[in-house]
Amino acid sequence: MSSTYAALPPACVGCEGDPQLSAEMALLKEVPVSVWTDKITYDHESTIRVDGAVANIRIGTPVTVTVISPTNNIVTIDQLTVDSNGRFSTILNTQGNLWKYDGTYTIRVQYGNQAVSNKALIELTGGLTPSFVTPVPTVKCSPSELSIDGVACVPFSISGGTVTGARANTVDKSIIVSISSTEPGTITLNPSSDVLGGIFMVLVDGEEWDDVEIDGNQVTVEFPAGTEEIEIIGTFVIPEFGAIAALILAVAIISIIAVSAKTRLSLIPKF
The missing domain is CATH 2.60.390 (beta-galactosidase, domain 3)
Known part of the structure; x- marks a missing residue:
């Protein structure tokens, strides 16, 4: 990921109640929308407290929260109300099939238009390890x-x-x-x-x-x-590049099996 895009404010852990970190949080008023969590690492039976703030309140505009799994699937989407202090919060529960994989989960927030967004990264451990399929080149493109x-x-x-x-x-x-x-x-x-x-x-x-x-x-x-x-x-x-390639490969394998079966049948002697 490029350095500029990665430079968005990271998850702020333990900010509540600490004077120094509270002062640092005041600096986030210069950031259009910020987001942080109470911890960085969780297991698959945890609750995640997500907090955030917006610099400029837009009456009637909610904050959209999207959680993306290590396999690039959407885990949950929610809309949160911004209070009069420009703050918002929610609780996420890591139990359930959509949270079953270990790895990095992205908590992305968007306030109004697409340019006003930010994200926090968390890690889940103690579950399943996702398997990724390497894309197999299948499409031929023109010179243009x-x-x-x-x-x-x-x-x-x-x-x-x-x-x-x-x-x-x-x-x-x-x-x-x-x-x-x-x-x-x-x-x-x-x-x-x-x-x-x-x-x-x-x-x-x-x-x-x-x-x-x-x-x-x-x-x-x-x-x-x-x-x-x-x-x-x-x-x-375009989602799941690997999954698309795997699907094409699976179809090819099924075709090969069908041809092989047909060939074997043609070799059986007729009486």
Whole structure:
């Protein structure tokens, strides 16, 4: 994950009741929306206290809380009311099938528009270890399309540089494009909404970039000479790349088994 995107305020543990940490919390009034938890590590029979604050109260606007599992599945979604002090809180219970995997869970909060968001990371232990399937390249893209992990194609055009690769980041809901450039240039990407949706931010070599035009799902980025990486961040990226590849592989295996069975039947002598 890029340094700028990772620099969002982390989980604030044990802030309540500590004068020094309370003073640090006052600094969060400069942050549009912040979120923290009472601990960082939990087991699968725990309650998680989630607290947060907004810098500018918008009457009637709730905070949307989304919890994402280590397998990139949505565990729960809720909307919280912001009180007159700009604070919000909720309790999460880690019991249940959706919390069964060990690993990092992302608690993402959004206040109003997509740009006002933040997240806290927690760890669950003592449960099941998730298994991840490596994507198998299956889709052939045209020269005017980027291949995203071999699973999806994204139309693009570029001047002033060449694209050397592209991949999806399912944790941060983004597409990362690697380029080689020796002069200033422009790149335009037009992913379908099935691949990437809700585009709201672009990073160039890890820095939030302003020289960007977003028109629906079409993104045009002006980049300087020497740029190596452009990250397009949205609220949705094609889920479970590995699962899609595994499904295709499973269908192929079933076809092979069917053909093998047919071949064996054809070899049985007829009397």
